[in-house]
Amino acid sequence: MNDALRAELIQLKDHDLKVRQRLLDEGKLGGFYIPEMEAVHRQNAARLREIIAEHGWPHEEIAGEDGAKAAWLIAQHAIGEPDFQRQTLQLLQKHAAEGKLPAWQAAYLEDRIAVQEGRPQRYGTQWFDDIRDGLSRPLPLEDPDRVNELRSAVGLNPLHPIPPPGPDLPEEIQTQEQANRAAWEAWFVKVGWRKQ
Template identity: 55%
Template sequence: MDAALRDELLAMAAEDLRVRAELDEAGELAGGYAPRMEAVHRRNAARLRELVAQHGWPTRALAGEDGAEAAWLIVQHAIGEPAFLRATLPVLWDAAARGEVPAWQAAMLEDRIRVFEGRPQRYGSQFQPDADGWLRPHPIEDPDGVEARRAAVGLEPLAARQARMGREEVGDRARFEREYHAWLRRVGWR
């Protein structure tokens, strides 16, 4: 294991989560993609690209269990970098097939990409607020098969996950939707 790589990945993920907590406490997350959060995500994505070019994808053997999970968190949060997420997805699926990362990481990244592209997700891992603010799964491809797909990649049953989801205040829903769709086009998801 490369301890320096692991430590760097853990520090990057910790910064992401720290800034997110600060913005959440200040009420700055509900209105769209906060510029400060976006800056952290872009900086982390740029550095992760460099690390992957140097070392390959940070697997358990390379970066430890927590380092590999930190790398996944960084790519999962790099939502303003569609090309990076798309390029990482087959790498994660390959690593999962070899048992080097958990398959749920690839599944959740696949769902995230599909949702941003406007396609139904496969594993039901991405949620959105309904009209009353309750978090519900984005549309799911073949909903009758979702539980089998979730189990196959190590995700808990969807009902169990949804039971822990709460509410999210969106404020002006029409404005949020306009800004969200403009952002999707601006960064290249659509």
Template identity: 40%
Template sequence: MTAAQPLRPDLARELIALADQSAPRWSRQARNELDAVHLGQGRHADHANAKRLSRILAEENWPGHRLVGADAAHAAWQIALHADDQPDFQRTAARLLHRAAQQGDAPLKHWAHLHDRSLINSGQPQEFGTQYRLTRDGLRACPIRDPASLTARREGAGLPSAVTALSALRERLSTPGPRSPDSDTVLLAALAGAA
């Protein structure tokens, strides 16, 4: 079996389909283009996706490259990132993703994003500076632990500089349509009414 042939192509197709169905909504939500009804429907869809991913984690561990292939592993990461109303699930997913990254079965930068997201959603400062909020004054990084060592932590996780990442995020938000699947910077989903 080669790396290009995942062990569970059925699971790969399912994860990709779940993420693909939500991608246009995530893009519109990042641009603050959804009304309250669509935000509620989106939260329901994100909860259902996270519930399915939770079952996969219980049965298979993190669905990494060997199990589902790179595209489906990326889809699983996106699903976990958008489970903002489930911080316990995000912490569990981050822990399993970290283990997969240490074993070379997932990108370390994906773990950095999910770890930051779970910290922010638990009321703690992020480690890698990957999470932003859209405010009336523009994009703002969520609080960061020890900003003086941020550059070293980002380099260690395979992330571009914070300046480069912020520039890419601004560019993405100014371009209509779904996000690129290889985007490294993720906007925190809870945007509506952000101060």
């Protein structure tokens, strides 16, 4: 195991989460992508790309369990880089099949990529706050009847219960959420996840 690499990956992950928490505490998260957060994600992805070029994917045999999990989180957050996330998914799937990292890591990234491409997700890992009532629900599922079977196959617990519809949010909040959603949709086109 490469202890220095493990420590660096954990440091990159911790910086990401620290910036995220500060922005959350300042009330700046929850709408559109904050440039400061995007910059952290891009910087971390650039460093991870260099690490992959030098060492291959930093799976558990190379970076330990926590280092490999940190690398996964960095890749999961690299939402502005479609090609990088797609390439990373192939590496995660390969190493999961070899038993060098848990299969749920590939499942999460597979779902994230599907959602960013505008497709239904397989494992139900990606949730959103419903524009109408503000309650958290999974984004569309590829096979709702089999989702828990698919989750079990990659080591995930059954899907959390999906809440029934709640009271509508005030109209001004719904309007703002629709604007945020539209901004995200345009951004997905701009960075190359979707065609117009």
